[in-house]
Amino acid sequence: xxxxxxxxxxxxxxxxxxxxxxxxxxxxxxxxxxxxxxxxxxxxxxxxxxxxxxxxxxxxxxxxxxxxxxxxxxxxxxxxxxxxxxxxxxxxxxxxxxxxxxxxxxxxxxxxxxxxxxxxxxxxxxxxxxxxxxxxxxxxxxxxxxxxxxxxxxxxxxxxxxxxxxxxxxxxxxxxxxxxxxxxxxxxxxxxxxxxxxxxxxxxxxxxxxxxxxxxxxxxxxxxxxxxxxxxxxxxxxxxxxxxxxxxxxxxxxxxxxxxxxxxxxxxxxxxxxxxxxxxxxxxxxxxxxxxxxxxxxxxxxxxxxxxxxxxxxxxx
Amino acid sequence: xxxxxxxxxxxxxxxxxxxxxxxxxxxxxxxxxxxxxxxxxxxxxxxxxxxxxxxxxxxxxxxxxxxxxxxxxxxxxxxxxxxxxxxxxxxxxxxxxxxxxxxxxxxxxxxxxxxxxxxxxxxxxxxxxxxxxxxxxxxxxxxxxxxxxxxxxxxxxxxxxxxxxxxxxxxxxxxxxxxxxxxxxxxxxxxxxxxxxxxxxxxxxxxxxxxxxxxxxxxxxxxxxxxxxxxxxxxxxxxxxxxxxxxxxxxxxxxxxxxxxxxxxxxxxxxxxxxxxxxxxxxxxxxxxxxxxxxxxxxxxxxxxxxxxxxxxxxxxxxxxxxxxxxxxxxxxxxxxxxxxxxxxxxxxxxxxxxxxxxxxxxxxxxxxxxxxxxxxxxxxxxxxxxxxxxxxxxxxxxxxxxxxxxxxxxxxxxxxxxxxxxxxxxxxxxxxxxxxxxxxxxxxxxxxxxxxxxxxxxxxxxxxxxxxxxxxxxxxxxxxxxxxxxxxxxxxxxxxxxxxxxxxxxxxxxxxxxxxxxxxxxxxxxxxxxxxxxxxxxxxxxxxxxxxxxxxxxxxxxxxxxxxxxxxxxxxxxxxxxxxxxxxxxxxxxxxxxxxxxxxxxxxxxxxxxxxxxxxxxxxxxxxxxxxxxxxxxxxxxxxxxxxxxxxxxxxxxxxxxxxxxxxxxxxxxxx
Numbered sequence: 001x002x003x004x005x006x007x008x009x010x011x012x013x014x015x016x017x018x019x020x021x022x023x024x025x026x027x028x029x030x031x032x033x034x035x036x037x038x039x040x041x042x043x044x045x046x047x048x049x050x051x052x053x054x055x056x057x058x059x060x061x062x063x064x065x066x067x068x069x070x071x072x073x074x075x076x077x078x079x080x081x082x083x084x085x086x087x088x089x090x091x092x093x094x095x096x097x098x099x100x101x102x103x104x105x106x107x108x109x110x111x112x113x114x115x116x117x118x119x120x121x122x123x124x125x126x127x128x129x130x131x132x133x134x135x136x137x138x139x140x141x142x143x144x145x146x147x148x149x150x151x152x153x154x155x156x157x158x159x160x161x162x163x164x165x166x167x168x169x170x171x172x173x174x175x176x177x178x179x180x181x182x183x184x185x186x187x188x189x190x191x192x193x194x195x196x197x198x199x200x201x202x203x204x205x206x207x208x209x210x211x212x213x214x215x216x217x218x219x220x221x222x223x224x225x226x227x228x229x230x231x232x233x234x235x236x237x238x239x240x241x242x243x244x245x246x247x248x249x250x251x252x253x254x255x256x257x258x259x260x261x262x263x264x265x266x267x268x269x270x271x272x273x274x275x276x277x278x279x280x281x282x283x284x285x286x287x288x289x290x291x292x293x294x295x296x297x298x299x300x301x302x303x304x305x306x307x308x309x310x311x312x313x314x315x316x317x
Numbered sequence: 318x319x320x321x322x323x324x325x326x327x328x329x330x331x332x333x334x335x336x337x338x339x340x341x342x343x344x345x346x347x348x349x350x351x352x353x354x355x356x357x358x359x360x361x362x363x364x365x366x367x368x369x370x371x372x373x374x375x376x377x378x379x380x381x382x383x384x385x386x387x388x389x390x391x392x393x394x395x396x397x398x399x400x401x402x403x404x405x406x407x408x409x410x411x412x413x414x415x416x417x418x419x420x421x422x423x424x425x426x427x428x429x430x431x432x433x434x435x436x437x438x439x440x441x442x443x444x445x446x447x448x449x450x451x452x453x454x455x456x457x458x459x460x461x462x463x464x465x466x467x468x469x470x471x472x473x474x475x476x477x478x479x480x481x482x483x484x485x486x487x488x489x490x491x492x493x494x495x496x497x498x499x500x501x502x503x504x505x506x507x508x509x510x511x512x513x514x515x516x517x518x519x520x521x522x523x524x525x526x527x528x529x530x531x532x533x534x535x536x537x538x539x540x541x542x543x544x545x546x547x548x549x550x551x552x553x554x555x556x557x558x559x560x561x562x563x564x565x566x567x568x569x570x571x572x573x574x575x576x577x578x579x580x581x582x583x584x585x586x587x588x589x590x591x592x593x594x595x596x597x598x599x600x601x602x603x604x605x606x607x608x609x610x611x612x613x614x615x616x617x618x619x620x621x622x623x624x625x626x627x628x629x630x631x632x633x634x635x636x637x638x639x640x641x642x643x644x645x646x647x648x649x650x651x652x653x654x655x656x657x658x659x660x661x662x663x664x665x666x667x668x669x670x671x672x673x674x675x676x677x678x679x680x681x682x683x684x685x686x687x688x689x690x691x692x693x694x695x696x697x698x699x700x701x702x703x704x705x706x707x708x709x710x711x712x713x714x715x716x717x718x719x720x721x722x723x724x725x726x727x728x729x730x731x732x733x734x735x736x737x738x739x740x741x742x743x744x745x746x747x748x749x750x751x752x753x754x755x756x757x758x759x760x761x762x763x764x765x766x767x768x769x770x771x772x773x774x775x776x777x778x779x780x781x782x783x784x785x786x787x788x789x790x791x792x793x794x795x796x797x798x799x800x801x802x803x804x805x806x807x808x809x810x811x812x813x814x815x816x817x818x819x820x821x822x823x824x825x826x827x828x829x830x831x832x833x834x835x836x837x838x839x840x841x842x843x844x845x846x847x848x849x850x851x852x853x854x855x856x857x858x859x860x861x862x863x864x865x866x867x868x869x870x871x872x873x874x875x876x877x878x879x880x881x882x883x884x885x886x887x888x889x890x891x892x893x894x895x896x897x898x899x900x901x902x903x904x905x906x907x908x909x910x911x912x913x914x915x916x917x918x919x920x921x922x923x924x925x926x927x928x929x930x931x932x933x934x935x936x937x938x939x940x941x942x943x944x945x946x947x948x949x950x951x952x953x954x955x956x957x958x959x960x961x962x963x964x965x966x967x968x969x970x971x972x973x974x975x976x977x978x979x980x981x982x983x984x985x986x987x988x989x990x
Contacts, residue, residue, distance in 0.1 A: 053880045060889040062784065064704045066715070076868035083864070096845075097860040098725065101734055105725040106861075108770055112724060115774050119902075122702060122783030123891040127903035130778060135911040138771045142763035145737075149759060152741055158854050218890055222876050295915050306760050313744060313753040 005091045008261070009083065012092070015265070016082035020236035021045030021229065023272050030280030045232060052225035060121045060218055070117030071219065071226035077110035078233035087240035088264045089252040090161035099158040100148040103241075104141060107193075110230070111137045118215035129214025132291070136199060136211065139298035140192045143185055146305030150182040151245050153312045160241070164248045177315060181308030183246050188301035190242065192294070194235045197283040199294050209288065239275050240268075247271065329375040330387040330404045333412065333457060336371045337450045343368065344446030351439020358430045361442050363799075365449070366423035372453060373416025379409030380827045388459055395462075401521050403459035406827040407592065410668065411456045411584045413824075417810065418576050418675040419449055425683045425803025426569035428796070429690070435482035441567075448474040448573065452581050460521040461510035468506065468585075472499040475578060478570040479562050488565040495562035498555065502548030506585065509541035513593055525593045535594055539601050542589040543608075550582030550638045553612040554944045559635060560619075564627035564695070568686025571627060575634040576679035580671050583641055590649060591664075591832040599751065602650025609646050610761045613639025617768035618916050621775065622909040622940050624697050626685050629776055630678065633721065636765060637674045641667045643758065644736050647743070650755065652833065654746055661829035662837045662848050663739040668825040670732035673720070673814060677729060680717035680807035681776075684710055687800055688780060691793040697776075697905035702785040706793040711781045713804040720811040722773040723766045726861040728814035731821065731846070733766050738854055768912075775908045784899035816858045818846045906938060913940065921946060 025042045032039035041047075059068070084095050084103050098106060115130040115137075152158050154176055155166035192199040195212035202212070216227050244251070250267025252260045289297055343365050350356045378384065386405035394400040404412075426445070430438050451474060454467035476499070480492035514520060515528030530538065548555040563571045590601070616636030623629035644667025651660035687710045688703065689695050704711040720727040740759035746752045785791055796804070814821050820843055826836035837848040844859045876882075891897060913920060921941040927934035966977075 053876070056881075056883040056885050058885050058887045058890075061886050062702070062705070062889070064782070066704060066782070072869045072872050073865075075872055076865050079868045079872075080861070080864050094860070094864065096855045097857045097864065099854055099856060101737055102725050102730070102856055102861070105723070105730050105734075108722075108767070109719070109724045112719065112722060112770055112774055116778055116782060119774075119778035119782040120704070121889045121891075122899060122902050123889050123897060124894075124901040124903075125891055127778070127783065127908070130774065131903055131908050131911065134771045134774050135915075138764075138767040141767040141770075142760060145763040146760055149741060149756075153744065153756075158738070158741065217892065222880060226872070226876070292914070295911065299915075302760075302764075306757060309756065309760070310753065313756060 005093050008089055009092050009094050012088050013079060013083045016087060016233065016236055017079060020232040021049065023236050023276055024232040026276040027280050030277050031283060034280055034284040049225050049229060053222050055221040057221035057223055062121060064120055067117050067120040070113045071223040073113045074110045075226045075230040077106050078230045078237060081106050081237050082233060084160065085237055085240045086161045086164050086244050086251055087268055089256060089261060090164050091254045092161055095159060095161050100160055101158055104145050108141055114215055121218045123218065125214045125217050129211055132211040133215055136192050136294065136298060139295060139302055140189045143302040143305045144189045146309055147182045147186045150178050150308040150312055160244055164244050164251055165253060167248050168253060178308045178312035179246065181304050181311055185301045185304035185308060186242055188297065190238045192298055194238060198286045198289045199297060201288050239272060243271050328387050329378045330389055330402065333372060333375045333404065336368050337453050339368050340365060340446045340450040344443040347439040347442030351437045354431065354438055357438040357442045358427050362423050362427035365446055366420045369416045369420035369423055373413050373420065376409045376412030376416055379404050380406055380824050398462055400463040401459035402457045404457060406831045407587060408456045410828050411580060412453060414580055414672050414675050415452055415577055418679050421803045421806035422569050422572050422679055424806065425800050428799030429569055429686055435484065441481060444474050444477045448478060452577060455581050456584055462520050465507060468503060472503065475574060479566045481567050491561035491565040495558045498548055498558040502545045505541045505545030509538045509545060509589060512538040512541065522593060535597060539590060539594060539597060542586060543605060546582045546586040550579045551635045552608055552638065552642060553615045554948060556635050557945060557949060560628050560631040563631040564625060568682055572679040572682035575682055576675040579634060579638055580675055583671050586645065597653060599650055599653040602646050602653060605649055606643055606646030606758060609639045609642030610758055613643060613765040614761055617765045617772060618912060618919055620772045621768060621912040624905045626695055626697050626776065626780060630681055630685065633772060634678055636769060640736065641670050644670065647739055657833050657835045659739060659742050661833045661835050662735065664829050664833060665822060665825045665837055666732050666735035666739055668828060669735060669821050673728040673732050676807050676810040677717045677720040680804060681714065681721065683804055684714040684717065687796040692790055697779045699787045700780045701783045701899060702790060703793060704781040707795045709795050709801050713808045714777060714781060716808040716811055718773040718777040722770040726815050726858045728811045731814060731818040734856055735848065736762055738848060775905065779905050779908060783902045786899045816862055817843060818858050819843050822846060
């Protein structure tokens with residue numbers, strides 16, 4: 001564990017913070033193109049952040065300290081998660097602090113804080129959003145954990161960098177049937193957890209259908225900016241977990257040279273471009289589910305993930 | 318004081334006996350001036366808390382490396398049947414739990430108990446301290462006789478505490494149900510000890526350890542013990558008393574019952590299945606594991622739909638007990654395949670979860686006590702917004718809620734992490750069927766943990782956040798300093814175990830060394846928890862705390878430095894709807910609705926929906942358990958009917974009874990001849 005590793009650790013974290021809005025902008029741009037709208041610029045999320053940070057925060061009269069604290073906590077959980085996930089290199093000294101189980105826990109902490117903050121003002125929409133978010137979360141969280149467990153079974157470690165190294169050290173590409181089921185489950189969890197279609201619509205402001213938007217309805221200015229940034233970071237983090245588990249090629253291993261690291265960043269960008277376009281395509285093609293159907297969607301994700309685990313246990317692959 | 322004179326040297330065991338005796342003395346002193354609150358609450362309860370700290374200290378001493386088990390024979394009990402006591406790592410751990418959480422509860426109780434709440438304070442003080450002392454004695458007992466005497470004392474003293482407000486009929490009913498289930502369970506334990514003595518008719522645990530039981534009798538003893546201790550701990554389907562009795566008691570007593578007494582049940586099962594019985598077939602483990610996982614999920618689902626805050630916590634206790642039993646079951650399973658390291662890991666998870674649960678559940682039950690004192694309400698539907706009127710209680714309750722939801726970096730996460738790690742190792746079980754089924758238990762643990770998060774957002778959000786649902790709540794005042802001190806003590810425990818999980822792992826390592834013969838892998842330093850290998854798994858509570866706090870601080874400073882911290886207070890936005898009333902927030906029924914919808918068949922629901930044209934619409938939903946209607950009520954009817962049949966024999970005429978005696982004599986004569 002050298003000083004260079006720590007530099008890269010911090011660098012990767014900052015890269016995630018900086019790239020996350022760009023990724024969200026790219027998804028938005030693709031969606032606009034696919035839907036025959038004129039697209040906002042790629043850097044639109046940065047403009048939004050700048051605007052929000054400059055504004056005065058309008059705070060509801062009854063807002064408590066929890067309401068003001070929550071955006072910082074939610075943002076921080078996503079930053080800490082970004083530090084754990086090997087998106088560019090597996091030589092992450094801080095990744096040992098929390099393994100994949102703790103990563104799911106860190107995500108859950110963020111979710112609980114944003115739900116509590118949504119209930120703080122005591123408006124009808126806030127508590128409705130909190131309830132729905134927790135409903136999505138309590139099914140999506142174990143599904144994500146099961147996906148990670150399948151990966152654990154195949155690689156023998158709950159530490160994400162070790163999983164990536166295990167996958168990359170294989171001489172040729174091995175197709176694990178269990179990973180197929182896990183992959184399907186993971187995509188479903190990614191959509192649900194990041195408030196994407198078909199569970200939630202990120203661009204909706206139709207009161208009765210929204211989940212994520214309902215929770216952050218009362219936020220403004222810097223608090224809203226942090227929450228938006230956190231949600232973009234969350235999408236970025238999920239994408240990186242997906243890359244690490246299912247297509248880790250390009251991620252630099254322990255002791256990689258600067259050239260390889262640059263290559264890893266390039267590979268990450270390429271993967272993000274493809275994943276963002278795929279996400280936009282999927283969102284354009286699918287319709288939003290009725291809210292009561294959302295648990296069915298998530299139960300299916302959970303069962304797929306458990307099936308992946310079972311398939312691994314049965315076939316040993 | 319011949320208890321003391323029976324022992325010559327002062328050892329932790331002697332000290333413990335003195336401390337237990339002083340608890341009894343403090344209880345008796347309560348009767349001196351039973352109605353003077355200044356004497357009973359402000360003097361005796363803090364003294365009891367000091368004694369509890371002493372008990373915790375003595376328990377901790379027995380967990381230091383190099384401590385050898387101490388035992389002693391007391392000059393008490395029946396002739397030829399003296400009381401045996403013994404202090405080893407297992408009992409020491411549970412004494413540490415009892416003392417450290419009990420101290421916080423006692424300090425809180427010092428500020429909590431007031432005049433005119435049913436039983437006189439002095440009598441309450443007696444019952445309270447007898448309850449504490451009997452729990453300590455159960456843990457110290459080294460023979461079945463003392464164990465059962467202390468066990469029954471524990472059941473009876475807690476029964477009297479449950480019916481403190483005996484003028485309310487529901488509370489009397491809850492107390493009776495509790496007493497009944499406690500005795501059904503005690504019968505199971507008594508029978509289990511009867512089997513364990515294995516024909517030697519020696520009631521000491523030493524004799525039971527030495528007894529050689531055939532596999533069938535050993536299994537009988539185990540199943541009876543699982544039944545008996547499961548009934549005390551609240552294992553489904555023996556849990557029905559728990560959601561009735563725990564909410565009925567005053568809050569410090571609810572905290573003791575949920576936080577401490579359930580753990581005594583866990584202790585009993587551990588003592589019998591690991592210490593008195595040495596080995597067993599794998600189905601013991603599978604049975605315990607299955608019951609534990611079922612209990613955990615069941616408790617979590619029911620907790621999510623409760624509308625009474627104390628009932629919600631009681632169901633949450635059932636959930637946590639389920640997780641603890643799942644850990645014990647997994648450990649038993651691994652023991653039967655001689656996988657010692659894995660057994661040690663699962664057992665460590667169960668023990669640490671017991672400890673954690675004692676802290677966060679006591680904390681939350683005490684919080685409900687403060688809320689009830691401040692508002693007079695325990696129904697979630699009439700609370701809300703208390704974070705503004707009770708900031709201290711709200712902040713401490715937040716720690717407890719986050720901990721019980723199993724969120725890092727607090728303590729609840731540590732034990733769930735360990736349990737999941739243990740499950741992840743189970744594909745290595747050398748059994749073609751079990752190595753596929755058991756790992757799937759991890760899915761249930763994950764689902765339960767996620768549901769616990771749901772439950773806690775509901776609990777905290779409905780009580781402390783939002784707008785007050787009743788006008789009177791605006792007059793709520795924060796808890797007094799003694800109550801705050803008790804709550805802070807328990808919250809501190811939650812945080813410390815979350816920060817230094819490796820210390821907790823080292824401590825329970827003494828017990829796994831005693832019971833399993835090995836400990837889980839030690840980390841490179843106290844900050845790191847690496848129970849298997851450092852490359853496979855690692856977790857550091859401290860560094861996670863540092864990381865999170867650092868990022869939060871840096872974000873805050875950067876945002877303030879680069880931009881500004883200006884705030885403007887406005888009415889809430891709420892999509893521009895101007896007429897907002899507190900009634901428009903989610904009620905507790907509303908918040909539980911997705912769970913009711915999703916797990917519909919699990920509940921027995923009675924719904925009354927209003928007609929759309931109804932001018933005064935009323936909506937009512939009653940959620941009950943199937944067990945009650947499909948197991949317990951038929952069972953009660955069966956007992957009733959059998960009893961009625963038997964009454965035919967009992968006509969009340971003396972001549973008939975003489976005829977019975979005569980016929981019995983004739984039959985005996987025929988049999989002898």
